[in-house]
Amino acid sequence: MLIEAEKITLQFSSQPENFKMLYGLLEQFRKQYEISDDVAANIELVVGEAINNAIIHGNKGDASKMVNLIAELLPDNILNICVSDEGDGFDYNRVADPTLPDNIENPTGRGVFLMKHLADVIIFSNNGSTVEMQFKL
Secondary structure (H helix, E strand, C coil): CEEECCEEEEEEECCHHHHHHHHHHHHHHHHHHCCCHHHHHHHHHHHHHHHHHHHHHHCCCCCCCEEEEEEEEEHHHEEEEEEECCCCCCCHHHCCCCCCHHHCCCCCCHHHHHHHHHCCEEEEEHHHCEEEEEEEC
16 A cells, blocks of 8 residues: 555455455545545445456456555545556446336446445546546545
8 A cells, every 4th residue: 555645545456355455445534534424434335336346347356457546635625536457347338227127136237326326426437447436525
């Protein structure tokens, strides 16, 4: 983990046990910036989903591929977190709405739906292999 002033950079292999690093990072931000319980829960869920997607869907669980996370505090008390993987990406505009009757039973698509609704800003780039999330603290 690299910490520069208000910026933290993590790089880890695509192994599910590395997911635990998220909790330490979030706890650090929570204490440092006095983040409310509601916002902290949203951050944990959204960033957790981004990391899970990067490991499982992006890098296909290949431990030789890396996941990168950059977290920084922007002006106006905005926490910006960027997660990227080494996968081919996906068409984030074609993820089916899991709330529609035809998709209720579909086991995929809920994560992206939650991310879009719980973060203040979501930006997919690099063909979907990078997701930038912003949260107003």
